Amino acid sequence: MPISIDRFDEEPVSALDLQEGTHPYRLLQFLATHSDQAFTQTELHEATNIKRGSVGAALSRLEERGLVRHRGRYWAIAEDDRLASYAAQTNASSSSTTDDYYGDEE
Template sequence: MPIGIDAFDDEPEAALDVTPGTQPYRVLAFLAEHDDQAFTQTEIHEETGIKRGSVGAVLSRLEDRGLVRHRGRYWAIAEDDRLASFAAQRGASSASTTDDYHGGDEA
C-alpha cells in the first residue's frame, strides 16, 4: 500500500518499527526473555522463525539504536533501563492474557 509523499518526507530515516509482530519486536522479545544469555544469529533465527537472511539486518538496526549488543558471533539484549521496561511490559502483557476476569455480579 503506498503512503502519501508528506508521510514519506516526514518519516525519520532512523525510525524502527518495534510494534508487536514485527521482526525487531520478535528479536527484542526473545533476547529480553533470555537476558542472561547471548545467542548466535542462527540460534535467533531458529528460536524466532525469522528468515536467516533477515536476522542480521534486524540485529544491525537494533544495535545502531543501542538496543542489542554483540561480541564476536554472539548477540544479547543491551544493558539499558528502557529494555528492562520493555521486558517488564511484555511480562505484564503475558500475565494479563492469562488472568481470569469476571463480571461485576459478585458482592
C-alpha cells in the same frame, strides 16, 4: 495501514519499525524474554523462525538504535534502563513458545 503524509515526510529514513510482528520487534521481544542470555544468529533464527538472512539485518538495525549489543558471534538485549523495564515486563508474560524451545532453567 496508511499513515499521514506529514508523518511520512517527518519520519527519519533510518526509523526502525518496531510494530508487533515485525522482525526487529520479534527479535527484541525474544532477547528481552531471555535477558540473562546471549544467542548466536542461528539460535535466534531457530527460536523466532525469522529467515537467517533477515536476522543479521534486523540485529544490525537494532544495534544502531542501541537496543541490542553483541560480542563475537553472540547477541543480547542492550543494557538500558528502558529495556530493563521492558524485559521485566516481557519476562512476566513470556509465552510458552520460547519456554518450549529452550526448556525450563530448573
